[in-house]
Amino acid sequence: MTHDTDGGGPTDRDLSRLLQNLNVESDRYAERFGAKHGLHRTDVNALALIMEAARLGAPMSPSALAKELGLSPSATTALIDRLEALGHVERGRPAGDRRRVALEVPAAAVEANRHLFTPLAMAFSESWTGFTAEERAVVARFLAVSTETMKAVSAEAQDQPRDQRRR
């Protein structure tokens, strides 16, 4: 077991555990809260990504979404079908390349979709008032490097499948 860092700060294990708790709780939130709107965990994540991209003026394609979520193309199609059926997104065929699909958020749905995320966002805002700008910067750096690390390790696992899968 590795020792504490120096002045009794949280150990690596402590931080890992906290991240894991956060992740479990996050999944639970998406599951429970999404259910109120007829959405599942993946749908909530997808909708957040789609809205963010649309907001930035660079609407997502199904394949980009699949890559971000780590889903198969077919699962992504089904996912978009669900979201579209509920009116959360629309399939647009962009002018240039008509094979592509641009995932747009109808004006009418923007407001409704926001209701999905604002409760949590507001609760977060409130619970984060105790952090100074410097502390926020530290946290942001931590979250960013941790995400990158997971992405990197995940990619390795993808490349060398030294164990057999079971399916």
Add this chain to the structure above:
Amino acid sequence: MTHDTDGGGPTDRDLSRLLQNLNVESDRYAERFGAKHGLHRTDVNALALIMEAARLGAPMSPSALAKELGLSPSATTALIDRLEALGHVERGRPAGDRRRVALEVPAAAVEANRHLFTPLAMAFSESWTGFTAEERAVVARFLAVSTETMKAVSAEAQDQPRDQRRR
């Protein structure tokens, strides 16, 4: 658009986005990496919780696990069946109450299970070297309050289902 906090630190929205990215990547990691060992996202999360509890000498019960993961009892039984079939855990009937099941980790599996988590743990350790004890403390505090916040909001969503579910 809310303004920055004060000295140009990350906005609430920035932090929310980072958390969301982390969560998506975390799910992906569990999915991909677990697949190498015949496990799914939930199984990986469950195994982590079971191992942690067993390590602390307070082995989990199926119901406790169900509560932590937000799963139904039946899903939890199926989950444990899977883990047991692969030899990751064992069902023990504790002396006192024979209705209960204690989820134990066979000595032979402890080492193997550790292989599931150490790669990520080591990568994390390495990527966190740039953080001082004080900074780690800040991060730990942030992760803890954020998890708590989600738990609280999630509980609210559970209580007042003002929208209809679709099933």
Add this chain to the structure above:
DNA sequence: ACGGATAATTCGATGATCGAAATAGTAGAC
């Protein structure tokens, strides 16, 4: 002992996801 409560499981059904193949569209070779 008895009856209600609690822990875990079984059963049948639903639906998100997968892999493989089909469809639609683009771009380059000749």
Add this chain to the structure above:
DNA sequence: GTCTACTATTTCGATCATCGAATTATCCGT
């Protein structure tokens, strides 16, 4: 200009994690 290779997305059939409801086993208060 047509043909061919390639890319983006969708359709189809199958699998399996999860759910809700009912069942079994065990405990505890009276």
